[in-house]
Amino acid sequence: MSATTPDPTAPLMACHECDALVRDRPLPPGGVARCPRCGGLLRRARQNSIERTLAFTLAGLILFTLANVYPFMTFQLEGREQVSNLVSGALVLWREGLPELGLLVFLTSIGFPALQIFGLLYVLVPLRLERRPARHFGPVFRMILAVGPWGMLEVYLLGVLVAIVKLSEMATLTPGVAFWSFCGLIVTATAANASLDPDVIWQKLERAR
Amino acid sequence: MSAAPATASRAGLMGCHGCGLLLRRRHAKRGQSLRCPRCAAPVHDRKPESFQRTAALVFTAAVLYVPANLFPIMTVISFGKGRADTILTGIVHLAHTGMLSLALLVFFASVLVPVLKLVGISFLLWSIHRRWRWRPRDRTLLYRIIESVGRWSMIDIFMISILVALVKLGNVATIETGLGATCFAAVVVLTMFASMSFDPRLIWDAMEEEA
Numbered sequence: 001m002s003a004t005t006p007d008p009t010a011p012l013m014a015c016h017e018c019d020a021l022v023r024d025r026p027l028p029p030g031g032v033a034r035c036p037r038c039g040g041l042l043r044r045a046r047q048n049s050i051e052r053t054l055a056f057t058l059a060g061l062i063l064f065t066l067a068n069v070y071p072f073m074t075f076q077l078e079g080r081e082q083v084s085n086l087v088s089g090a091l092v093l094w095r096e097g098l099p100e101l102g103l104l105v106f107l108t109s110i111g112f113p114a115l116q117i118f119g120l121l122y123v124l125v126p127l128r129l130e131r132r133p134a135r136h137f138g139p140v141f142r143m144i145l146a147v148g149p150w151g152m153l154e155v156y157l158l159g160v161l162v163a164i165v166k167l168s169e170m171a172t173l174t175p176g177v178a179f180w181s182f183c184g185l186i187v188t189a190t191a192a193n194a195s196l197d198p199d200v201i202w203q204k205l206e207r208a209r
Numbered sequence: 210m211s212a213a214p215a216t217a218s219r220a221g222l223m224g225c226h227g228c229g230l231l232l233r234r235r236h237a238k239r240g241q242s243l244r245c246p247r248c249a250a251p252v253h254d255r256k257p258e259s260f261q262r263t264a265a266l267v268f269t270a271a272v273l274y275v276p277a278n279l280f281p282i283m284t285v286i287s288f289g290k291g292r293a294d295t296i297l298t299g300i301v302h303l304a305h306t307g308m309l310s311l312a313l314l315v316f317f318a319s320v321l322v323p324v325l326k327l328v329g330i331s332f333l334l335w336s337i338h339r340r341w342r343w344r345p346r347d348r349t350l351l352y353r354i355i356e357s358v359g360r361w362s363m364i365d366i367f368m369i370s371i372l373v374a375l376v377k378l379g380n381v382a383t384i385e386t387g388l389g390a391t392c393f394a395a396v397v398v399l400t401m402f403a404s405m406s407f408d409p410r411l412i413w414d415a416m417e418e419e420a
Binding site for chain 1: 217
């Protein structure tokens with residue numbers, strides 16, 4: 001990386017992991033810039049970042065709605081049947097006197113993913129339509145970025161898998177529409193995150209002002 | 210790399226923690242807080258009180274890690290028989306029912322990851338405290354791993370919530386969540402906050418000092 005001639009006019013950026021000052025050179029599509037000192041990821045060039053993120057987020061909104069409306073899992077034992085929803089686990093924990101656990105499960109499996117979907121739409125739609133940037137753009141977009149690690153859809157899915165195995169010896173479990181929508185939601189949320197390029201969005205905001 | 214690259218700090222600059230915008234370092238007047246002109250985040254050179262906050266969070270998590278492993282995370286009572294499972298006995302049970310791969314996965318998420326986080330962050334704090342100049346690049350990599358892997362420890366908590374929902378609603382058995390589950394969830398959340406409040410730039414600040 002140090003072999004290429006540095007462009008003295010390129011803007012500087014600071015590595016957020018080791019504070020090294022690095023020239024922000026233009027990247028080829030799909031290119032990755034790493035910090036020469038610590039190896040940290042500086043920037044990853046994404047194509048059509050805003051359009052792709054919007055598309056995946058809209059698809060995610062539909063799947064998220066389905067995942068919350070339809071039954072998640074059907075539990076069958078000796079002729080009796082019980083249907084549970086995505087939110088059931090959190091609700092039962094809350095009612096059973098463990099409100100803090102219930103709240104944590106609710107936030108990480110429903111609340112934060114929802115916040116991310118609606119936040120992204122709120123911020124990206126005006127940007128895409130070349131309208132005036134949304135109010136409180138900065139804090140909202142920072143909130144979206146900060147909430148990222150707390151949305152734990154894929155971890156939740158593994159938890160479901162372990163629960164199914166544990167229960168399979170005593171009952172029959174059938175995944176419902178919500179379960180499959182939830183699996184799809186993991187795909188769209190991951191794709192939205194992978195196509196999101198915060199640098200492009202911050203720069204676009206600066207120009208729009 | 211011949212010469213060491215300049216750092217933002219040495220050049221009197223700082224990268225905004227919110228959006229990465231490079232800003233000239235200024236001193237705030239009394240009662241005034243500096244905000245990034247682009248994203249409105251509070252601006253600081255390093256994460257505020259990073260060392261103390263991280264140390265406090267890791268210490269609390271380490272203390273809670275003991276009851277998290279000693280107390281059962283749940284008790285299943287079906288047909289009059291009750292079985293209490295701690296995190297470890299749950300994994301052993303899973304392995305005995307023939308789901309070895311799943312048992313390994315839960316072992317990784319519920320045992321290895323929390324231990325790696327507690328030991329790893331403590332090690333990083335210690336190395337900063339002693340102003341080590343040893344392998345900063347590898348220590349930064351360790352930080353990156355700790356930061357990205359932490360969320361996976363929630364598997365057990367989610368598993369409990371789903372079991373409770375299905376079984377409670379089905380009225381076939383009772384599942385009681387134990388104190389261990391709450392302690393364990395607290396460990397996961399606290400260590401996530403700890404890795405977020407840790408500032409990897411502190412590893413590199415020691416390299417700036419004259420040997």
